[in-house]
Amino acid sequence: MSDKSEARLSVFKTYKLYVGGKFPRSESGRVYEVTSSKGEWLANAPQSSRKDARDAVVAARKAFGGWAGKTAYNRGQVLYRVAEMLEGRREQFVREVADAEGLSKSKAGAQVDAAVDRWVWYAGWTDKIAQIAGGANPVAGPYFNLSSPEPTGVVTVVAPQESPLLGLVSVLAPVIATGNTAVVIASERAPLPALSLGEVLATSDLPGGVVNILSGRTAEIAAPLAAHQDVNALDLCGADEVLAKELEVAAAENLKRVLRPQPVDWSADPGTHRLTAFLETKTVWHPTGSLGASGSAY
Amino acid sequence: MPTTAHATASAFADATASDSALRRFLHGLPGVDAVGLEARAAALGTRSIKTTAKAYAIDLAISVIDLTTLEGADTPGKVRALGAKAVHPDPTDRTTPRTAAVCVYPDMVAAAKEAVAGSGVKVASVATAFPAGRAALTVKLADVQDAVSAGADEIDMVIDRGAFLAGKYLKVYEEIRAVREACGERARLKVIFETGELSTYDNIRRASWLGMMAGADFIKTSTGKVGVNATPANTLLMLEAVRDFKQQTGVQIGVKPAGGIRTSKDAVKFLVLVNETAGPDWLDNHWFRFGASSLLNDLLMQRQKLATGRYSGPDYVTVD
Numbered sequence: 001m002s003d004k005s006e007a008r009l010s011v012f013k014t015y016k017l018y019v020g021g022k023f024p025r026s027e028s029g030r031v032y033e034v035t036s037s038k039g040e041w042l043a044n045a046p047q048s049s050r051k052d053a054r055d056a057v058v059a060a061r062k063a064f065g066g067w068a069g070k071t072a073y074n075r076g077q078v079l080y081r082v083a084e085m086l087e088g089r090r091e092q093f094v095r096e097v098a099d100a101e102g103l104s105k106s107k108a109g110a111q112v113d114a115a116v117d118r119w120v121w122y123a124g125w126t127d128k129i130a131q132i133a134g135g136a137n138p139v140a141g142p143y144f145n146l147s148s149p150e151p152t153g154v155v156t157v158v159a160p161q162e163s164p165l166l167g168l169v170s171v172l173a174p175v176i177a178t179g180n181t182a183v184v185i186a187s188e189r190a191p192l193p194a195l196s197l198g199e200v201l202a203t204s205d206l207p208g209g210v211v212n213i214l215s216g217r218t219a220e221i222a223a224p225l226a227a228h229q230d231v232n233a234l235d236l237c238g239a240d241e242v243l244a245k246e247l248e249v250a251a252a253e254n255l256k257r258v259l260r261p262q263p264v265d266w267s268a269d270p271g272t273h274r275l276t277a278f279l280e281t282k283t284v285w286h287p288t289g290s291l292g293a294s295g296s297a298y
Numbered sequence: 299m300p301t302t303a304h305a306t307a308s309a310f311a312d313a314t315a316s317d318s319a320l321r322r323f324l325h326g327l328p329g330v331d332a333v334g335l336e337a338r339a340a341a342l343g344t345r346s347i348k349t350t351a352k353a354y355a356i357d358l359a360i361s362v363i364d365l366t367t368l369e370g371a372d373t374p375g376k377v378r379a380l381g382a383k384a385v386h387p388d389p390t391d392r393t394t395p396r397t398a399a400v401c402v403y404p405d406m407v408a409a410a411k412e413a414v415a416g417s418g419v420k421v422a423s424v425a426t427a428f429p430a431g432r433a434a435l436t437v438k439l440a441d442v443q444d445a446v447s448a449g450a451d452e453i454d455m456v457i458d459r460g461a462f463l464a465g466k467y468l469k470v471y472e473e474i475r476a477v478r479e480a481c482g483e484r485a486r487l488k489v490i491f492e493t494g495e496l497s498t499y500d501n502i503r504r505a506s507w508l509g510m511m512a513g514a515d516f517i518k519t520s521t522g523k524v525g526v527n528a529t530p531a532n533t534l535l536m537l538e539a540v541r542d543f544k545q546q547t548g549v550q551i552g553v554k555p556a557g558g559i560r561t562s563k564d565a566v567k568f569l570v571l572v573n574e575t576a577g578p579d580w581l582d583n584h585w586f587r588f589g590a591s592s593l594l595n596d597l598l599m600q601r602q603k604l605a606t607g608r609y610s611g612p613d614y615v616t617v618d
Contacts, residue, residue, distance in 0.1 A: 057609065061612070228611070230611020231611075
């Protein structure tokens with residue numbers, strides 16, 4: 001016991017899924033080995049089955065009404081809180097990103113900073129998107145005609161295979177900013193930052209089930225989710241060409257909204273494209289009374 | 299049924315001759331090994347039922363459901379909708395079996411009868427001051443007669459738990475006998491014990507025997523209105539009781555767990571209990587029922603999943 005470093009046993013972290021606000025292991029009990037970009041073993045990650053995917057959809061559906069019903073302002077506050085929590089865990093994420101992408105500490109640090117900033121950026125958008133995606137429409141009749149963007153519902157996000165943190169945040173934040181709930185399939189090769197992000201989300205006032213994170217074989221988990229009748233939209237960002245085609249065919253069955261994979265530079269200004277991808281427009285006609293006849297001020 | 303009820307009554311004439319005799323009989327029943335019972339129920343719940351067996355179990359589960367609405371806010375319209383659902387649970391797939399019955403309050407029996415007319419789906423009515431059962435016997439009997447004359451095929455009565463817990467077993471016995479008579483030839487009688495209020499497994503076993511001796515056609519766990527409803531353990535206990543009763547008297551009694559069974563997985567576990575305890579004779583909606591409402595939607599979603607290979611969702615079943 002004279003040498004302290006010898007006396008202490010190392011404590012390995014058990015990476016777990018994040019489903020419905022809880023951290024379960026895979027229902028199948030399977031794990032797979034995650035290695036760094038240099039091939040060194042980092043940890044075992046849960047290898048989700050289709051039943052885990054099904055459970056995640058149930059959790060996301062349950063959370064949808066509450067999350068979509070919150071005020072946009074409140075959602076913004078929660079997203080900002082995620083940024084705060086992520087900032088507080090900066091060191092851990094720098095290490096995980098550096099291992100996963102084979103980056104130097106400083107470059108990994110820049111990635112994490114950019115991910116924090118992205119949460120802040122989308123937090124700001126929550127109560128502004130309605131102005132640019134909706135508004136009053138001029139109509140030839142005595143009506144107010146208003147269009148307002150509404151969340152699509154449960155969105156399955158196939159997270160980018162590269163850029164396991166910044167890329168993930170860049171596709172996930174816009175989905176939940178507008179009131180959707182998400183089932184995320186983490187990068188198959190580098191799922192650890194995503195699984196750790198679940199811990200950040202769990203401590204950020206984000207209601208359980210709004211984001212559900214699964215790790216495992218992308219093709220195995222994505223197929224049942226693409227065919228799932230209770231999933232409303234599909235972001236194919238991290239699917240390769242062959243898989244994307246397969247998933248899009250399966251998604252056609254219940255007319256899911258599908259966002260096809262496209263080359264993205266994650267460090268660039270993200271724009272509003274991903275925010276508007278998973279919105280439906282609701283238009284309301286409201287009578288104003290007989291204009292003109294009474295000289296109304298409407 | 300009245301003839302068999304009569305036969306069982308005479309078989310237990312000694313035991314039911316007086317309050318003290320009945321008490322001696324019921325307290326003479328073997329005590330329940332609570333740990334063993336729960337372990338057995340849990341062990342049977344681990345069976346893996348897949349593919350064709352699962353398809354069979356789902357269809358069987360649908361066909362034994364008493365589709366229930368027992369709310370203060372029930373309207374004739376809601377009862378009609380429920381009736382339509384009982385007759386065609388999944389309108390997109392007409393191979394789906396019908397449910398066994400719809401279960402409503404007495405004043406909704408007429409509306410329910412009309413909704414399921416000609417389909418073979420039965421109408422069950424709760425009665426006897428459901429769910430508390432705190433009313434005079436005359437009021438309870440009037441409640442039963444009201445439901446029977448409106449055309450109810452089955453009556454779900456509640457026992458007087460207060461009398462039972464106070465040890466007045468003969469009072470409970472005679473009340474069940476009176477209700478049995480009020481049901482007449484037409485209606486089958488289900489006796490609800492409200493197991494969540496009986497506090498011990500021994501009491502559940504005694505209540506089961508009391509109900510069966512008094513002429514119940516079905517023994518039922520609970521009203522669905524208290525915290526603890528049907529559990530695998532208390533249902534297993536009641537299944538053992540009907541099995542033993544049949545061995546002893548030759549009379550078969552049905553079992554109906556009710557309340558808290560919401561998923562297909564749970565339903566299949568209960569069906570395994572039935573098959574392994576009472577036996578396949580009970581795997582039929584004449585002898586086994588589920589009292590449930592939301593369970594049906596989950597079964598339908600599972601059925602759709604088996605048929606199409608795609609997970610279904612609540613958008614594809616009716617919301618009731």
